[in-house]
Amino acid sequence: MTFTDRAVPFTGVGVSPGRVLGTVRQMPAPVSEPPAGERLAASTSADDAVAALRAASKAVQAELKSRAERAHGDAKAVLEATAQMATDSMLIKSAVKHINAGLSAERAIWEASASVAEMLLNLGGYMAERATDLFDVRSRIVAELRGVAAPGIPASATPFILVAEDLAPADTATLDPAQVIALVTSGGGPQSHTAIIARALGLPAVVAAVGADGIADGAEVYVDGTAGTVVVDPGAEEVAAADAWATTASRLVDFDGNGRTADGHLVPLLANVGGAKDAVKAAAAGAQGVGLLRTEFCFLGRDSEPSITEQVEAYRGVFDAFPDKKVVVRTLDAGADKPLPFLTDATEPNPALGVRGYRTDWTTPGVLERQLAAIATAAEGSTCQVWVMAPMIATVEEAAHFASMCAAAGLTTPGVMVEVPSAALRSEFILGHVEFASLGTNDLTQYTMAADRQLGPLAALNSPWQPAVLQLIGMTVAGAVAEGHDKPVGVCGEAAADPALAVVLTGLGVSTLSMTPRALAAVAAVLASVTLDQAKHLAQLALAAPSAAAAKERVRSELPILAELGL
Amino acid sequence: MFERKVIIASRVGLHARPAAIFADAVGRVPVEVTIAMDAEPVDDAMDASSILSLMSLGAAHGDVVVLRAEGAGADEVLESLAKILETDLDAE
Numbered sequence: 001m002t003f004t005d006r007a008v009p010f011t012g013v014g015v016s017p018g019r020v021l022g023t024v025r026q027m028p029a030p031v032s033e034p035p036a037g038e039r040l041a042a043s044t045s046a047d048d049a050v051a052a053l054r055a056a057s058k059a060v061q062a063e064l065k066s067r068a069e070r071a072h073g074d075a076k077a078v079l080e081a082t083a084q085m086a087t088d089s090m091l092i093k094s095a096v097k098h099i100n101a102g103l104s105a106e107r108a109i110w111e112a113s114a115s116v117a118e119m120l121l122n123l124g125g126y127m128a129e130r131a132t133d134l135f136d137v138r139s140r141i142v143a144e145l146r147g148v149a150a151p152g153i154p155a156s157a158t159p160f161i162l163v164a165e166d167l168a169p170a171d172t173a174t175l176d177p178a179q180v181i182a183l184v185t186s187g188g189g190p191q192s193h194t195a196i197i198a199r200a201l202g203l204p205a206v207v208a209a210v211g212a213d214g215i216a217d218g219a220e221v222y223v224d225g226t227a228g229t230v231v232v233d234p235g236a237e238e239v240a241a242a243d244a245w246a247t248t249a250s251r252l253v254d255f256d257g258n259g260r261t262a263d264g265h266l267v268p269l270l271a272n273v274g275g276a277k278d279a280v281k282a283a284a285a286g287a288q289g290v291g292l293l294r295t296e297f298c299f300l301g302r303d304s305e306p307s308i309t310e311q312v313e314a315y316r317g318v319f320d321a322f323p324d325k326k327v328v329v330r331t332l333d334a335g336a337d338k339p340l341p342f343l344t345d346a347t348e349p350n351p352a353l354g355v356r357g358y359r360t361d362w363t364t365p366g367v368l369e370r371q372l373a374a375i376a377t378a379a380e381g382s383t384c385q386v387w388v389m390a391p392m393i394a395t396v397e398e399a400a401h402f403a404s405m406c407a408a409a410g411l412t413t414p415g416v417m418v419e420v421p422s423a424a425l426r427s428e429f430i431l432g433h434v435e436f437a438s439l440g441t442n443d444l445t446q447y448t449m450a451a452d453r454q455l456g457p458l459a460a461l462n463s464p465w466q467p468a469v470l471q472l473i474g475m476t477v478a479g480a481v482a483e484g485h486d487k488p489v490g491v492c493g494e495a496a497a498d499p500a501l502a503v504v505l506t507g508l509g510v511s512t513l514s515m516t517p518r519a520l521a522a523v524a525a526v527l528a529s530v531t532l533d534q535a536k537h538l539a540q541l542a543l544a545a546p547s548a549a550a551a552k553e554r555v556r557s558e559l560p561i562l563a564e565l566g567l
Numbered sequence: 568m569f570e571r572k573v574i575i576a577s578r579v580g581l582h583a584r585p586a587a588i589f590a591d592a593v594g595r596v597p598v599e600v601t602i603a604m605d606a607e608p609v610d611d612a613m614d615a616s617s618i619l620s621l622m623s624l625g626a627a628h629g630d631v632v633v634l635r636a637e638g639a640g641a642d643e644v645l646e647s648l649a650k651i652l653e654t655d656l657d658a659e
Contacts, residue, residue: 081618084587090619
């Protein structure tokens with residue numbers, strides 16, 4: 001393809017396949033703080049400013065109320081409370097006082113919100129979290145006063161391509177996949193939150209596309225989530241490519257529930273799920289079990305530990321979706337990007353290297369023991385094979401201790417996540433104490449490359465195609481072989497959802513692949529196109545490559561099916 | 568001036584959802600209503616129709632708060648508002 005007669009495309013990292021055309025809606029820039037001491041304009045009376053503030057707060061309330069009407073459950077309740085904050089008498093009275101003292105309406109509401117937020121923050125826990133809602137209201141009122149777009153995902157009557165600097169979990173929580181047809185960010189990396197959410201929703205996505213945040217709002221663009229390109233004012237070639245994708249995408253929805261290579265080597269394809277609802281969907285998509293049950297869903301957004309009874313009910317919902325199949329439960333993985341007020345210390349200078357995952361058992365003992373008891377109770381009376389693994393295991397001693405805790409709880413299949421390079425290097429000895437290992441490639445990559453998952457400038461380092469990461473995966477498998485009991489090593493990181501990488505992982509000797517259910521059909525189709533020997537050959541090619549990009553290119557060039565399917 | 572003491576019934580205290588429901592109800596009555604913790608002086612009482620005031624009160628399950636209002640019909644108003652706080656709003 002040549003672009004000589006048109007603007008050069010924006011190039012980033014393709015993180016979720018798909019080729020689509022659409023209209024750009026830029027994520028509005030965050031609302032900046034009005035300068036301290038900003039005075040009323042000479043032409044504006046205090047009364048006018050107060051009237052403008054009241055009108056703006058009413059408009060924000062109306063917008064939040066209409067959002068609340070469209071929301072459900074907890075989100076609805078939070079939005080209703082937030083809508084009330086917008087016209088709150090205490091807040092407005094305090095802002096009016098500031099205006100009467102000569103401040104601009106923007107600065108007045110900014111300061112009034114800050115003092116109320118401080119009161120909420122001082123109360124701690126749940127109330128402190130509501131301060132975030134108040135800050136959102138404040139930003140919206142200031143945007144309304146300035147006549148600029150409200151912060152957050154833009155509202156649009158028609159589907160659009162969302163372009164942002166990066167997306168935070170709070171942004172994506174309100175992302176409607178019926179409205180957003182692709183994601184493009186100028187920052188972020190392949191393991192960023194944006195990338196993960198895009199794959200889970202099956203949206204084509206390009207991250208780290210430098211300059212994309214400068215594309216005009218309303219521009220027509222073509223997004224290629226495989227090649228990692230964004231073309232403004234697409235031509236006939238792009239239109240044809242998007243049409244072709246629309247045809248192939250519809251073919252890539254079926255998985256027959258039997259992951260295997262062309263010569264019949266079985267590689268069970270499992271699903272990563274975060275609760276019973278996900279599990280039901282995953283089972284319907286043909287998943288052969290659950291390779292990663294994230295148990296954080298029970299805990300996140302709470303200021304205290306859920307009771308054992310609550311946990312049992314939540315886990316059982318997942319087990320019931322997979323009768324007679326395997327469900328691998330990961331114990332609570334709090335810390336770093338998933339803080340929990342009752343478990344983790346938010347003030348750690350370097351949370352990714354802090355007390356997270358299994359390590360929280362050292363600082364807050366009891367939570368893990370009770371969780372294991374809940375898992376064991378939920379497993380009773382279920383036909384599902386329940387395996388349990390601990391995240392962030394770094395040493396043989398930790399693996400042995402976790403295995404003893406599982407045994408005490410009556411859980412017979414303990415395992416570990418391999419995310420810390422030390423665990424990959426010591427897998428032979430770790431597997432002497434536990435029954436299986438599961439590679440968490442997202443964290444294994446960031447720890448191997450010493451590159452923060454969230455940082456756009458480090459996107460290239462954070463690729464699971466890095467030969468060093470592949471080598472550590474190979475060593476983990478070799479350790480399992482050396483241990484002598486044929487204990488399984490699976491992959492449950494995002495790498496398993498990349499069909500080309502799935503072939504490489506199979507060639508490295510990984511026994512199961514667990515992924516977002518959306519990826520099952522594509523991975524199954526590509527895996528079925530190669531024999532085990534071919535997969536081994538491709539794994540060697542990748543290991544011998546001088547760089548992540550070269551590894552990816554070499555492997556992809558030997559898998560013609562990828563181009564046929566538009567992956 | 569009418570006064571009515573109420574024990575907070577919501578298990579989580581006067582948090583966002585119960586506070587939203589209560590502030591909304593206070594906003595609909597024809598008189599001004601204040602709220603304060605039981606032991607606090609009248610001068611510290613806050614506007615009960617303000618969700619932020621209610622939340623910053625920090626009233627927990629089992630705490631006693633005082634509702635105050637003046638004028639015609641204030642006693643019936645306080646009685647109906649007290650019933651809301653005496654209900655576990657989170658259980659609904």
